[in-house]
Amino acid sequence: MSFTALCSKTKINLIFPMRFFIEIIMKKNLNYNEFISTALFGALWGIIEISLGTILHATKIPFRGTALTIIAVVLITISRSFINYKGSIIAISSVVASIKLITLPGFNITPFIAIMMEGFIGEIIFSTLSYNFISSLLAGLSIMIYTLLHSLIMQGIFFGLGIYNVYLGIMNSIGKAINYDGEISLILIPVIVFLYILIGAGAGWFGYATANRTKEILQESIL
Amino acid sequence: MNNKYLVTIIFIAALFIPLDFSFYFFPTAILYLIFLDIHLFHFLRGISFLLFILILLIVQPMIIGEKDFLLMGIKFSTAGFYNGLLMIFRAVVMIPAINYLSKTANRKKLQSLFTKLGIENYDEILDHSQILFPLLKVKTREFFTTVERKKIFNPIELTAQLLAFLIKAAHSYNPKTKKETVL
Structure with missing residues (x-):
């Protein structure tokens, strides 16, 4: 029996670990509201990724990825409030990744990976802790930390691990230039990480507050 | 051999190549990628990449390594300069390689x-x-x-x-x- 046949017979394939994870967490048989809301938030995030992403890419301003991640955190947090079934964020992020894949002429693998990873991180946090204020903050800051690591990892892959020594060297020589005794990188790195945590938690809070207010508005309109 | 497989091999080789061989490998790989598709090198004109060149070729030799070279009154490290040059070569191979693989990936x-x-x-x-x-x-x-x-x-x-x-x-x-x- 060939390997492929064996794999299909035993329901094992090369994407088995991820499929296994999704099988465990993903809710089966979505109801109509869940279906529509998943499509809506997927479309919303997709539109923002395409329109704002293209504008930011064209303007070449720094921290483009960070700006898009802040919006992604807000949308992930809001979407989980409306579609609180397990696997919803993975479904949304896969829709966004596909929309980016279909609509943009040049396919770039790094944003594709980033969108999927953001979805996975959000899903793991909301599935483990359930949807509340704390989990929203935690999801926001974790996704932002991932964004910071993502760019550093990609730079490490492209330029080699030596790039980190260059960054440390630059930071420490700035410290020496301002007459700081010791290694200023030991202060600057935690400050940068803290800033990302703060921004991520802020985006999570914004998403949580917006979701609650949106629900109030929708209820007011029903009454 | 299919270009896609060759580019994958180039990408993996660039990731793990020892320092001694990199001066021969990178220029050859760059030449191959240029012949494959010159448009893959568009990123070289980007501000962010130029900033990396500035950091790795000018700033890095000024702050890292033993300063053994004097240019316009500023001390530089030749080891730091070569290190920066190798890092740029590596990126000039890796970025087009990943762009090519992304472009040829089957979207469906x-x-x-x-x-x-x-x-x-x-x-x-x-x-x-x-x-x-x-x-x-x-x-x-x-x-x-x-x-x-x-x-x-x-x-x-x-x-x-x-x-x-x-x-x-x-x-x-x-x-x-x-x-x-x-x-």
Whole structure:
């Protein structure tokens, strides 16, 4: 029996670990509201990724990825409030990744990976802790930390691990230039990480507050 | 050999190549990639890459390594300069290689990956998202023309109003897909 046949017979394939994870967490048989809301938030995030992403890419301003991640955190947090079934964020992020894949002429693998990873991180946090204020903050800051690591990892892959020594060297020589005794990188790195945590938690809070207010508005309109 | 496989080998080799061989490997790999597709090197004109060149070839030799070279009164490290040069060579091979692999990736296959992963109603959700695109565009424009009159300055209130407006619109809009056929 060939390997492929064996794999299909035993329901094992090369994407088995991820499929296994999704099988465990993903809710089966979505109801109509869940279906529509998943499509809506997927479309919303997709539109923002395409329109704002293209504008930011064209303007070449720094921290483009960070700006898009802040919006992604807000949308992930809001979407989980409306579609609180397990696997919803993975479904949304896969829709966004596909929309980016279909609509943009040049396919770039790094944003594709980033969108999927953001979805996975959000899903793991909301599935483990359930949807509340704390989990929203935690999801926001974790996704932002991932964004910071993502760019550093990609730079490490492209330029080699030596790039980190260059960054440390630059930071420490700035410290020496301002007459700081010791290694200023030991202060600057935690400050940068803290800033990302703060921004991520802020985006999570914004998403949580917006979701609650949106629900109030929708209820007011029903009454 | 298929270009795709050769580029994959180049990418992996660039990732692990020892320092002693890199001076021979990188220029050869760059030449091959130039012949493959010159447009892969568009990133060289980008500000961010020029900034990396500046950091690695000028700033790095000034701050890292033993300063053994004097240029216009500034001390530089030749070891730091060579190190920076190698890092740039590496990036000039890795970035086009990954761009080429991304460009030649089968989009349909990548898309079908999500269905294979077992995401519930993935194809239907994606189809419906695309159906919602024009509606969201029109409704967002409509919302902002009405909001101009209301003058909402609180970002939470503004976003919440917009979302509530879009949610209501999305739930009442269902031109092609029928409830029964979707689920």
